[in-house]
Amino acid sequence: MPKTIVCRCEDVTEEDLKRAFERGFRDLESLRRFTGFGTGFCQGKSCLCHAARFLAAVKGGDDMVSDPPRTRPPLRPTPFAAFAGALPEADAGAEEKP
C-alpha cells in the first residue's frame, strides 16, 4: 500500500489518522497532538481540513467536529526582526505614518 499523505510537513498519513482514532484519540486536538499533523512549517494550511473531514466522516456529521485547535500568531514564518522592531525601545527608529 502506498502512503497517502495528509500532512506533508510532518509526514502524517491517512492510515496514521485511522490508527490514532482506534487508539482513542478521537477529537481534533488529541489527534493532532498524537500524530503531529498541523505542527510543521505550514501550521495546518494543507492538512487541518483533511483531518477534520476524516473526523466528520468517521463520526458521522460535520457538527461532530469541534472548533479548530487554537490558531496563534504568526500566521506564516516571520523573522524575529519584525517583532524586535515593534518593541517600545525600537520605537525611536520607527516612523509615524499620518
Place this chain on the structure above:
Amino acid sequence: MATARRLDPLPNTPFQYGPKVDFTFEGKPFSGFAGEPLALSLLAGGVRVFGRSIKYHRPRAPMCLHAHCSSCLMRVNGRPNVRTCDTPCVAGLSVERQTGWPGAGFDLLRAIDVVYPEELRHHELFTSSSALSRMATPYVRRMSGAGELPSGPPPLAFPVERQSVRVVVIGAGPAGLSAARRLSQSGEKAVLFEADALAGGRLLDGATRIEGDGDSTGWQRWKAWSDPATLPGIELLCRMPVVAIYPGRPPTVVAVGEDRARIVQPQRVILCTGSYDQLPLFGNNDLPGVMTPRALDRMVLGHGVLPAEPVALVGDSDETLRLSARLLERGVALAGVVTRRRDGPLVGALQDKKVPLVFDREVARARGGRWIHELELSPQRQREPDRLLDCALCVAEAPAAPAFELGHHAGCRVFFGSQGGYRIAIDDTGRTSRDDIFAAGHCAGAADVTTAIRAGERAAATCLESLAHTP
C-alpha cells in the same frame, strides 16, 4: 520523460518577465528571468526534487506555488527554509537544497520509507531507556531536521510603521479588491494588504471566468481592477502578508514584509483572506509532479513554465475543464482528463479536440520514483480492470480550505463544513460574530469567484453603514 520547456510568452498575462539573470544552484551556474518565482526558474531548468520530507525522506517538489504548502523550501543565500515559490529570482542568488543524505536528489535515508511501509511511531522510537534516547536524539535530529542554521546573523530590527486608518482590508483577491473598490467609491480611506507579489488572487488564474455583467476572464478583470489609479484612497501593499490580528478593541493588525513591518489599529477590518488549495487523498499524492490545478495554472498559463508533459488532469469543476482547454490552446500535450462530468460545452470542446477523457475511474495512486510517470485509476464499479494513465505532470482538484486563521486570531466565530473546512461564520451582510470585523469570499465559504466578488462588495457596504452609525 519529456524535458522542461518554456512556452512563448503571452503579451496579456499579468506576469511579465524581467531580463535573464544568472544565479547558482548547488554551485552550478543556473539562469532564470528576473522577478519570476525562483521555484519556476528551478523547474524550468530541470530541477525535479526540491527537498526530502521530514520523516520518511520522500521526495518533495512544489505542490501549491502559492506560498502555503512548504514543499518548495530551500536554502537561499545562506538562509534555510526559504519558500522558493514566494521568492523572486534575482541575479547572484546562491540556492541549495537543504535536506537528504548525501543530498536531496539521491537520498539514502529514503530507506526509512521502505523499512516503515505502514507507520513509523516516532514517539516510541528509542524510548526503552533514557540512555538510549539521549544517544539517539542527536542522530534523529540530524536525520529529520530542516537544514543547517543560517550562515550569517539575522537582520536586527525591521523598521515598524504604526498607522491609524479607519478600515483595513486583508487580501486583494476577488473579494478584497471588490470590497476596496466599494470603499473607494464612497470616499473611504483604507489599507489593502496582499501577501502575493501582485494583487488579484484568483483573478490571476487563466482558468477563472466571471459570470454576469458581460462575462469576463479573470485576467480581463485583473487588468481593469488592479490598477491603483482606479482605487483612490486605498493604499495597496503587496508582499505584505498580515501575520496576526490581536483581538483587542480596536483590533491590532500586524503585517510583515521582506524588510519592514506595519502595525495598524483600525476601527473596522474586512477579512478577504481567500483559501488554500488542497490535493485529494490518494496513494503517493505527495509525489513530485502532482500539483493543485491553480499551481499548474499559474506556472504554465501565467509564467509559461512547463516542467514536463503530457499533463493529466483530475477534477469535475469548470475551472479544471477550462484549464485543460487553455493548456491545449497553449500547445501543451494532455495525457487525459479524469472527470465525472460527462456532458456540457466544456466537456464537448475537449472531446472535439480528441483529448482522452476517462469518466468511470478514480485515482488510486500516483506512481513514479522521484517524479510522477503514471496514474493508477481504479474503476468505480467492481470487476472492471484498473487502468494506467501515462503522464509526466498531474493536477488533481480537491475542495480548497478557507483561510480562517486571522478571523480565529481576532476571536470571530468559525465553524466546520466538510465542503472545504473551517471557515469564518458570517451573516448574509458579511458581518462576523464581532461587530467591527467583516468577512467575504473564500475565507467565509464562497464557492467561486463571481460569488466572492459580490460578497466583497456587500461586506464593504455593511462596513460603511456601520461606520456611518459610529460617532
